[in-house]
Amino acid sequence: MWPFAFFLLWPIIEIALFVTVGGAIGLGWTLLVIVATGALGVWLMRSQGLRTAERLRREMDALRNPLGPVADGALVLLAAALLVLPGFLTDALGLLLLLPPVRLALTAALARRIRPAQPRGAGDPFDVRARRGDIVIDGDYIEVEPDPDRRPSGWTRH
Numbered sequence: 017m018w019p020f021a022f023f024l025l026w027p028i029i030e031i032a033l034f035v036t037v038g039g040a041i042g043l044g045w046t047l048l049v050i051v052a053t054g055a056l057g058v059w060l061m062r063s064q065g066l067r068t069a070e071r072l073r074r075e076m077d078a079l080r081n082p083l084g085p086v087a088d089g090a091l092v093l094l095a096a097a098l099l100v101l102p103g104f105l106t107d108a109l110g111l112l113l114l115l116p117p118v119r120l121a122l123t124a125a126l127a128r129r130i131r132p133a134q135p136r137g138a139g140d141p142f143d144v145r146a147r148r149g150d151i152v153i154d155g156d157y158i159e160v161e162p163d164p165d166r167r168p169s170g171w172t173r174h
Contacts, residue, residue: 030103037104053107057099060114064092084123091119 038046068089075082091113098110112118 033104060096
């Protein structure tokens, strides 16, 4: 019932805001604000997507838990998507999500409610201290000399 009411009320609120704000600032300024926030949202999607991927790679390389940067990046992308959608309520929510303290509070609230399942006795898989130990994996290898008569496959660099 609540999702239905939510999807019914959202456009009504947006229309009411368009009429109210448009009456106060005029049609030209209203359209300018909507187009400007849409452009900001598109720019954020392009720039933050790559930045989030880079932060994820750095966290994984350092063997740290990547969920924080991923959640932060996902919230920035959600903010960008809200900015792209036309409407003053969606723009306000999108701009609110761009504030780092809001994203941090929302991530912390979600982290308290969501717990990942782990096997019994398993610690943090990203904890570097847990990976240190005297484990030795024995193995054999054969060094293969390149064949001078064969052309490289394209998967190798020469």
